[in-house]
Amino acid sequence: MVIGKPVRDRRAERHEATKEEILDAAWDIARTEGLAAVSLRDIATRVGMRPPSLYTYFDSKLAIYDAMFAQGAQQFADAEPWDELTGDVRHDLALMFRTFIGFCAEDQARYQLLFQRTIPGFEPSPESFAISQASLGRVVEQLERYGVTDPRSIDLFTALGTGLASQQLSNEPGGDRWIRLIDDATEMYLHHMETTNQRATAKGRAAR
Amino acid sequence: MVIGKPVRDRRAERHEATKEEILDAAWDIARTEGLAAVSLRDIATRVGMRPPSLYTYFDSKLAIYDAMFAQGAQQFADAEPWDELTGDVRHDLALMFRTFIGFCAEDQARYQLLFQRTIPGFEPSPESFAISQASLGRVVEQLERYGVTDPRSIDLFTALGTGLASQQLSNEPGGDRWIRLIDDATEMYLHHMETTNQRATAKGRAAR
DNA sequence: CAGGTTTTCCTATCACCATTCGGACTTTAC
DNA sequence: GTAAAGTCCGAATGGTGATAGGAAAACCTG
The missing domain is CATH 1.10.357 (Tetracycline Repressor; domain 2)
Structure with a gap:
């Protein structure tokens, strides 16, 4: 059996995956409801969280927009x-x-x-x-x-x-x-x- | 002395004047703070009213945008x-x-x-x-x-x-x-x- | 001028929004 | 095993547009 990656990486990986999931939800809303209609509530609902939990992954709503811009x-x-x-x-x-x-x-x-x-x-x-x-x-x-x-x-x-x-x-x-x-x-x-x-x-x- | 306009017109005139005043305030905010930053609260403050009073002159915030568009x-x-x-x-x-x-x-x-x-x-x-x-x-x-x-x-x-x-x-x-x-x-x-x-x-x- | 009607403006309230705080719980590190 | 770090949530704050209902003023009509 091969030794897996250090556990630390697993956590970081999951963190990145969740960020992606949040951004995907944001894009989905932006495309259907309009860019300005993106709300943390709706994003949170789609990813199965409460709005404040999103702040674990992004500092603010504008930070989400910025990540979308980069994508x-x-x-x-x-x-x-x-x-x-x-x-x-x-x-x-x-x-x-x-x-x-x-x-x-x-x-x-x-x-x-x-x-x-x-x-x-x-x-x-x-x-x-x-x-x-x-x-x-x-x-x-x-x-x-x-x-x-x-x-x-x-x-x-x-x-x-x-x-x-x-x-x-x-x-x-x-x-x-x-x-x-x-x-x-x-x-x-x-x-x-x-x-x-x-x-x-x-x-x-x-x-x- | 000339007979003035019927009083009813005076009231309508004032109504139009107030609408203009509201739109002027909205333009002022739009130019300084940005179009999306226009808020009923700020408009109301500038014209010396409370936000709900604006609904006497416009049906909604979007109606204000529409009047601005027409202008x-x-x-x-x-x-x-x-x-x-x-x-x-x-x-x-x-x-x-x-x-x-x-x-x-x-x-x-x-x-x-x-x-x-x-x-x-x-x-x-x-x-x-x-x-x-x-x-x-x-x-x-x-x-x-x-x-x-x-x-x-x-x-x-x-x-x-x-x-x-x-x-x-x-x-x-x-x-x-x-x-x-x-x-x-x-x-x-x-x-x-x-x-x-x-x-x-x-x-x-x-x-x- | 007195009556009722219309217009104007208010307070109180609601639903939704982003954001902050503090705590509970889980996962990782040593 | 214990401390540290990460995750998630409930409660609360202050902002938004909007509605309901009532008080006061302006107006019209007899």
Whole structure:
């Protein structure tokens, strides 16, 4: 018989598992009732506890939001399509737009938590914020590989992305209307790249 | 001495004045503490009442939000620059973007109420919603005068507008960086118009 | 001006919310 | 076995929006 892990780890493991369970319940409520409707009572009910017991795992309700933010930011990082880039600017730009907007549309509550700052007292902690910033940084790096170095052009890219996302979210899901909208946006931004930047060409091979 | 209005009107007038006073207090709180931090208690304190007395003027807290929404939508309609259009597409598009973004940046709480749907149970009433829709309709009409009739191109326009707005809101106010960003966006959208639509020309005289 | 009616505003109360405190009970460490 | 650490709960606090019922004021009508 193999010697098990030190007992101390078992306890820490269970602690982490319970935290996950709490966050899962919180996400569940956020997705069905809305992000702002998440209450400690409801969370506690779902995990079979009383509200004060949650404070064993999180310092406050805002700390729960922060942990959710960190999870969402990590999912955002995992969703980025770095391994699907081909080096064709047109293809890659459309893919980046589509990935970002698809990610936003996938979960309205997550989108609201990550990209709209709307929960009254909530500000992501520096650690959580760093996760989301790293993802955006990788996007900027990718843009720079295509010759987009002007800050204004980068702003324009993110503005287009967030605009498309909010546009998509206010429409009914499904349908391919928004996919063609993204293609239009890609085409439009490509021309902007070609007229304002030097190295950008429609057939550049700058990927990775 | 002129015969005054019937006394009944005096009472109705005062009722309306008090409603205005309540809404002013609500806006004040929304701008300083945040839209979600508006509480009946704070409103009541500012207007010198007890919280239940507010129910004489509004059916619920959400009704107050709805009245604020209607006010904001009306301000949006009033802000539209129809009398400053010149007929030059480049100038007019930039002006429309700038007006919209300026309006959004002017008051974060108003922007959040009008364009981000983030208050838990709040949905604007049909009457209030109609006010905001009418403004957007006039923008679409204006676009059509420039030959933009494709729904996707219209979506692209609004996406660009909302994206620029959220971009502007997340940056520090002041500075002319965002003005030049708008010029870039205008230039970019102009090219999109020229390549996808027929009648659009950089010097069209379609205004009003 | 006297009557009843409507409007306004209040106190008291309820249900729900996040949070704190202190204690009981279980698990782990030595 | 005993001390320490971790877990969970009941009770209580102060905040929220909302309702009920009553007192006072304003108003309209005879």
